Amino acid sequence: MRTAFYISDGTAITSEVFGHALLSLFPMEFEHQTIAFVETLKKAKETKEIINKVAKSSGQPPLVFHTFVNHEIREIIDSCDGVIYNFLEQFIAPIEQQLGIKAKPKAHRTHSIHENTYDYRIDAVNYALANDDGSNIANYEHADVILVGVSRSGKTPTSLYLALQYGIKAANYPFIDDDMDDMKLPKFLIPHKKKLFGLTIDPQRLMDIRDGRMANSKYSSARQCRMEIKSVENLYKKEKIPFLNTTKFSVEEITAKILSVTGLHRHKY
Amino acid sequence: MRTAFYISDGTAITSEVFGHALLSLFPMEFEHQTIAFVETLKKAKETKEIINKVAKSSGQPPLVFHTFVNHEIREIIDSCDGVIYNFLEQFIAPIEQQLGIKAKPKAHRTHSIHENTYDYRIDAVNYALANDDGSNIANYEHADVILVGVSRSGKTPTSLYLALQYGIKAANYPFIDDDMDDMKLPKFLIPHKKKLFGLTIDPQRLMDIRDGRMANSKYSSARQCRMEIKSVENLYKKEKIPFLNTTKFSVEEITAKILSVTGLHRHKY
Numbered sequence: 248m249r250t251a252f253y254i255s256d257g258t259a260i261t262s263e264v265f266g267h268a269l270l271s272l273f274p275m276e277f278e279h280q281t282i283a284f285v286e287t288l289k290k291a292k293e294t295k296e297i298i299n300k301v302a303k304s305s306g307q308p309p310l311v312f313h314t315f316v317n318h319e320i321r322e323i324i325d326s327c328d329g330v331i332y333n334f335l336e337q338f339i340a341p342i343e344q345q346l347g348i349k350a351k352p353k354a355h356r357t358h359s360i361h362e363n364t365y366d367y368r369i370d371a372v373n374y375a376l377a378n379d380d381g382s383n384i385a386n387y388e389h390a391d392v393i394l395v396g397v398s399r400s401g402k403t404p405t406s407l408y409l410a411l412q413y414g415i416k417a418a419n420y421p422f423i424d425d426d427m428d429d430m431k432l433p434k435f436l437i438p439h440k441k442k443l444f445g446l447t448i449d450p451q452r453l454m455d456i457r458d459g460r461m462a463n464s465k466y467s468s469a470r471q472c473r474m475e476i477k478s479v480e481n482l483y484k485k486e487k488i489p490f491l492n493t494t495k496f497s498v499e500e501i502t503a504k505i506l507s508v509t510g511l512h513r514h515k516y
Numbered sequence: 517m518r519t520a521f522y523i524s525d526g527t528a529i530t531s532e533v534f535g536h537a538l539l540s541l542f543p544m545e546f547e548h549q550t551i552a553f554v555e556t557l558k559k560a561k562e563t564k565e566i567i568n569k570v571a572k573s574s575g576q577p578p579l580v581f582h583t584f585v586n587h588e589i590r591e592i593i594d595s596c597d598g599v600i601y602n603f604l605e606q607f608i609a610p611i612e613q614q615l616g617i618k619a620k621p622k623a624h625r626t627h628s629i630h631e632n633t634y635d636y637r638i639d640a641v642n643y644a645l646a647n648d649d650g651s652n653i654a655n656y657e658h659a660d661v662i663l664v665g666v667s668r669s670g671k672t673p674t675s676l677y678l679a680l681q682y683g684i685k686a687a688n689y690p691f692i693d694d695d696m697d698d699m700k701l702p703k704f705l706i707p708h709k710k711k712l713f714g715l716t717i718d719p720q721r722l723m724d725i726r727d728g729r730m731a732n733s734k735y736s737s738a739r740q741c742r743m744e745i746k747s748v749e750n751l752y753k754k755e756k757i758p759f760l761n762t763t764k765f766s767v768e769e770i771t772a773k774i775l776s777v778t779g780l781h782r783h784k785y
Contacts, residue, residue, distance in 0.1 A: 249615070258772035264533040268583060269607050272619040281782070283772040310614065314537060330614050334603045338538050345579065345599050346518070350541040358768040365766055372673045376648075404641045407676055411767065497634055498680065499627040503527035503552040513548070 250278040250301050250309040254294060254324060256317065258358045259283040265334055266312030277310075285315075291323040302328035316352030367414030367514040375410040378418035379403055387418055387439045391511055394419040395436070396446035397475045398466075399456045401493040401501060405446070408498045409505070414514030422479050424471075430478040432486055444505055445483040445490030450476050452494045519547040519570045519578040523563060523593060525586065527627045528552040534603055535581030546579075554584075560592040571597035585621030636683030636783040644679040647687035648672055656687055656708045660780055663688040664705070665715035666744045667735075668725045670762040670770060674715070677767045678774070683783030691748050693740075699747040701755055713774055714752040714759030719745050721763045 251270060253262040259281050270277055280301075282294050301309050311329035315321040325331050339350050378386050380403065387393055392409070394402045394417055402419035409415040420436065436443065450472040457467035465471050483490040489508050493501050506513065520539060522531040528550050539546055549570075551563050570578050580598035584590040594600050608619050647655050649672065656662055661678070663671045663686055671688035678684040689705065705712065719741040726736035734740055752759040758777050762770050775782065 258768045260768055260772070261533055261537040264530055265537075265603065268530045268534075269604065269611055272585070272604075272608065272621055273611070273615060273617060274620050275615070275617065279782070281772075281775070283776050308614075310611070316541070330610075332607055332611070334534070334607070335538065335541075337606055338601055338603070339541065341599075342538055342542070342579070342601070345577075346542060346544070348542060348544065351543050352541055358766060368767070369673055372676065376645075376672070379645075403645070404638055404680065407641065408680055411673065411677055411680060497627060498637070499527045499529055503529070503550075506550070507552050513550070 248276055248278045248305075249307055250280060250305065252298055252301075252309055252311045252313075252329060253279070253281045254285055254311060254313040254315075255283060256286045256315060256320065257283065260358050261314050262312045265314070266310070266332070269312075269332070270310070285320065285324075288319060288323065291320045295323055295327040298324075298327040298329045316350075368411060371410035371414045371416045371514075372407065374416040374418070375406040378416075379406065381420040383418070384420070384435045387435070387442070389416060390418040390439065390442055391416045392444055392505065392509060393417070393436070393439055393442045394444055394446060394505075395422060395479075395488070396448075397422050397453070397479055399453060399460070400446040400448045401498070402446055404498045405493075405501050405505070408502045412502070412515065413506070413511075415511055422475070422482075424475070427475060427478045430482050432482065440486070440488070443486075443488045444509060445479065445488045446501070447476055447480050447483070447490055447492050449492065449494040517545055517547045517574075518576055519549060519574065521567055521570075521578055521580045521582075521598060522548070522550045523554055523580060523582040523584075524552055525555045525584060525589065526552065529627050530583050531581045534583070535579070535601070538581075538601070539579070554589065554593075557588060557592065560589045564592055564596040567596040567598045585619075637680060640679035640683045640685045640783075641676065643685040643687070644675040647685075648675065650689040652687070653689070653704045656704070656711070658685060659687040659708065659711055660685045661713055661774065661778060662686070662705070662708055662711045663713055663715060663774075664691065664748075664757070666691055666717075666722070666748055668722060668729070669715040669717045670767070671715055673767045674762075674770050674774070677771045681771070681784065682775070682780075684780055691744070691751075693744070696744060696747045699751050701751065709755070709757070712755075712757045713778060714748065714757045715770070716745055716749055716752070716759055716761050718761065718763040 251266055253259045253266050255262045285291055285294050298309055309329040312332050313324055314335050343350055377383055394406055396402050398421050406417040406419045409417040453472040454467055454469055461467050491504055520535055522528045522535050524531045532550060554560050554563050567578055578598040581601050582593055583604050612619055646652055663675055665671050667690050675686040675688045678686040722741045723736055723738055730736055760773055
């Protein structure tokens with residue numbers, strides 16, 4: 248199997264995203280290896296040795312995705328027996344020309360604490376945890392968005408992703424069995440109606456997820472899942488709450504769709 | 517202010533990471549705008565109009581970072597009045613040549629639920645929540661890593677990031693005041709010693725964070741913070757627990773360092 252290396256003087260997240268976006272276009276398997284924090288010439292030489300060993304033992308040059316801007320470190324990595332892909336190199340010059348200023352490369356540019364948006368994100372994580380699963384309905388005035396939906400429709404991971412990635416304060420409130428008989432918007436949500444975003448899910452998928460947690464229960468029965476989903480979808484339509492069926496979407500996609508529909512302000516890009 | 521657009525037929529996360537990595541090299545401010553899920557020719561034409569309006573009103577061509585592989589949509593976006601940067605275009609051909617196979621572009625390639633690692637990540641999020649803050653010490657045998665440290669040293673956001681991004685099950689256990697008098701590893705952690713990773717933080721920064729939560733308390737006093745940090749750092753050294761001072765690091769950096777030291781297997785790249 249061909250090995251792909253993701254290398255950087257920082258977290259290597261950018262290299263991973265860059266390389267993964269490209270390799271996902273190819274219908275084959277890769278052995279992935281990340282080497283982060285290559286900040287010294289010594290570490291660069293060690294990294295080069297690791298790549299060269301893989302090249303030798305596999306008989307194929309590894310693919311090396313990196314984003315080094317430091318010239319000395321870059322030269323060492325570029326001289327390895329792998330094939331080098333570095334998108335910064337290709338794009339810095341045209342952007343410099345377009346903006347009319349020179350790039351000022353420095354290490355740890357992205358994904359570092361020095362971004363002034365960092366505290367927003369940690370505050371938002373604390374907010375999401377304190378306001379998960381309807382635990383703190385008194386706090387909704389501070390929410391940027393309130394996710395609503397039945398149990399296991401994807402509210403909690405989405406709230407956390409909104410917080411961690413974008414510094415957005417997301418509360419979430421679960422509609423429970425008792426709400427279903429006469430499905431109305433709970434009183435305490437009415438003043439915050441503009442912040443509501445509904446999640447829904449296919450009943451079959453909901454059953455599967457719930458069955459994994461509580462097999463053969465009323466909670467995971469086909470009838471209960473169908474009834475709950477029908478009730479909340481009717482409520483969303485009646486109250487004109489924007490909503491999304493999460494069945495086929497990842498947490499990244501659900502988040503991106505919520506941002507797209509609501510126009511919420513990201514505290515980080 | 518110059519506007520940067522991040523555009524994609526999917527979440528646009530790749531475009532954001534790509535554009536942000538480049539723009540962070542330039543010492544100037546940008547207006548950021550993401551347009552996700554541009555999946556139809558109609559949406560592509562609307563997007564082009566939005567870009568053209570910004571170009572006209574600002575008198576400067578916006579920078580447009582995109583990753584379209586669909587030719588028809590790409591042609592529409594490429595014909596806008598912005599300056600186009602698309603790294604896929606530059607790298608697909610050389611990688612095809614290197615691998616000896618053709619790329620098979622399809623929409624929603626990355627960040628989608630179809631990756632077989634998705635359930636790992638949701639399971640890991642549920643695990644991190646259920647095992648946050650020492651709430652479930654019976655479950656540690658299922659942990660991939662157990663983060664330990666004093667209150668407010670960064671354990672919870674790091675556990676969640678490990679779970680959401682990499683599908684790694686991270687429990688976390690806080691050392692509290694009562695532990696400090698005779699600082700030893702709690703009995704229930706001893707069988708899991710190889711999974712422990714310690715976090716520490718500068719006492720001054722810890723005071724600032726705690727003061728924001730409980731001003732003028734013993735909890736946030738200089739003496740208490742210094743004492744707790746000294747105790748846990750001594751414990752880490754005595755017990756040879758790998759540890760990291762989180763003061764100057766973001767959750768991405770803390771996570772990348774933990775992965776680098778422990779060699780934990782990522783379930784997603």
